[in-house]
Amino acid sequence: VSTQSTGSSGINAEYGGADEQFEIGKAKIVKSSPTDKVLVIGCGITLESAMGAYSTLADEGTNIRVMDPFTVKPLDCEAVVRNARECGGKVITVEDHYPQGGLGEAVAGALSSADFLTNQKILAVREIPRSGPPAVLLDMFGISANKVADAVREMTK
Numbered sequence: 001v002s003t004q005s006t007g008s009s010g011i012n013a014e015y016g017g018a019d020e021q022f023e024i025g026k027a028k029i030v031k032s033s034p035t036d037k038v039l040v041i042g043c044g045i046t047l048e049s050a051m052g053a054y055s056t057l058a059d060e061g062t063n064i065r066v067m068d069p070f071t072v073k074p075l076d077c078e079a080v081v082r083n084a085r086e087c088g089g090k091v092i093t094v095e096d097h098y099p100q101g102g103l104g105e106a107v108a109g110a111l112s113s114a115d116f117l118t119n120q121k122i123l124a125v126r127e128i129p130r131s132g133p134p135a136v137l138l139d140m141f142g143i144s145a146n147k148v149a150d151a152v153r154e155m156t157k
Contacts, residue, residue: 027069027076029083036065037156039087040148041080041107043069046094046123049138052145057152064152072103077110084111089118092151094143099124121151 030047031054042050050066057064065087069075084091091111093104104122111118125141138144 024071025074025076027067027079030068031066033063036063036087038090038152039065039083040092041067042094046096046143049094049143049145049148053148056149072106075106080107080110081114089116090155091120094123097125
């Protein structure tokens, strides 16, 4: 499988090539360091928001880990819990639809079995959707790169 996401943010979250393998129910860590403060999980266009936040926060001296779950159902619960532990139990999920039945709730379910304290924030669309320029809508609904970075700053202060 080879895929490339080129959303409105101008950031490419690219996978591909002959060697890239995707497995149903297996997440990929897109960005990480030994000093990551928060695990940020996004998929599709919200993976681009997470990557934008990664760049902004790295410039400020804050490292975050970015995960692409690849599939939400089934979710790679082991990877979620392991990476959450490595990031001090702090997790932010970003999704471009209502939170009910989505990525955030799936991650909350995975974290409910963790044997350590967790702090999760779900960034999702919480108003009636409408039409408009993608960048404006991402910001309006609180799921843009800037809003992800703000959530990380709030969680780490």
